[in-house]
Amino acid sequence: MNKVKEYCPKCGLKYSIEPAFYTGAMYVSYAVGIAVAVAAYFLGLIFGFDFGPTGILLSIVGALVITMPYIGAVSKSIWAHFFFKYDSLIAKNVKDDSRA
Known part of the structure; x- marks a missing residue:
């Protein structure tokens, strides 16, 4: 899990x-995790859940645990887009090769 292909x-x-590179991706992962935590909090407010402070904390931690593999993959992808240029x-060559 959470392994990136070499080539x-x-x-x-x-x-x-x-x-x-992975240190930079870690900082992006922190930002994405904060976004997930804020989204979990506001979704709880929108749906009218009144958990209290402990319930809110547990729901945010639960959302972060469930989305942890996705957060890691997305953060590496976001960080990589700063360094890999689109050619x-x-x-076009890859697309043409896949049709053959």
């Missing part, structure tokens, strides 16, 4: 940059 099977792009020629 793209289609174009050969190397995914992992260096260990510091339309490579995308």
